[in-house]
Amino acid sequence: MAPATATETHRRRVPRPRADAVRNRERIVAAARELLVVQGTDVPLDEVARRAGVGNATLYRNFADRADLLHHVVLTVTDRVAAHADRALAAVDAGEAGAFEALRSFVHAAADERIGALCPMLDSAFDKNHPDLVAARDQLTGTIDELIGRARAAGELRAGIGIGDLMVALSQLTRPLPGSGCGDFDRFVHRHLQLFLDGLMAPARSELPGEPVTLEDIRRG
Template identity: 70%
Template sequence: MVSAAATTAPATGKRVPKPRADALRNRERIVAAAREMVVEFGAEVPIDEIARRAGVGNATVYRHFADRADLLRHVVLSVMDSVTEHAERALAVADADPDASFGALRTFVHAAADERIGALCPMLTAGFDKDHPDLLAARDRLEAGTEGLMERARAAGQLRTDIAVGDLMVALSQLTRPLPGIACLDIDRFVHRHLQLFLDGLMAPARSELPGAPATLEDLRQA
């Protein structure tokens, strides 16, 4: 039996110590600080500033993350996981009450906006490994939750049929993309107002015919 202080590494069969509670807290603080500072100042924020915001030293950051790319990947994963959890909770509501499907979609979109998913966009540059296995797995889970939620609203006759998940994600990312270095204390008020206007436009029956074709996530990846 493995003690509470150790686990077994699958590849070697050797027992390795579990991370200490304070080490896990430091890691969480670093990721949280990096998320905040990327939103405020952009993806090029210095590591030492992130360390200062997290209340740790630079050496602690590099004990947990090999380099900037590793840290930013975990920031992206943190945001994706949080957004996916919102989608899955909303999906459970829609499954329990199909008449509440569009309301569940609204709740998800506003919750996702609060996660600042638009802050991910500047990080997804040429030097960012978008095909890392962890990111691919997180992306698949997010897509499944979001597409499932939209399908429930569509099946209930509440979501217009000429909208795909890519359309939703484009609007959500654009409306929540921060302006690095610009302090706008009331930005949330405008974000949620404009998201509500956008969501009203998604409701069935459609009031106009949209130009072009619905945007899928594959379309966005190829763009």
């Protein structure tokens, strides 16, 4: 029998995290994602712990500080939204959906992932250039660009629309209005997204002012 490699020996020595530890980590990230959309990056971490149903010690055992938690929330949301974009594009490739239909499905799915939690990416103090985040962001934007291009090539998307236009609308329409109390805000989101998406369809009924918005435009503010 061949001797074990160093990697195999290391894997045997490092225990897998317990199922309850994994669940706690996922609950913390999910709670932070929800609260970030409503309260922004200054959300108290003890409030995140309460919403997740864990103690503060459990939160800090999983995440060293606020920056670490925000990093994992943004990475999680980016990965989940990218998966929706991949499925939408695959549906077009398989002939299961038209280009604009797939784009519409993606936008609604992205809203359900609380894409507004990606707003820390616009904060100058946030490490948006971390290699993990750059890779996830590039994958997401590449697929969305492809979806937009397919809809445009099919003559279903009005001219002058960039990926930034889509992301701005998604972020704004999935965040509660200031002073609204945030009560039952979710029930309006998909209705208003549908109105927005109808406005993207060709033929356009008006000429858009300005130029298509890119993600660089958004980051520059």
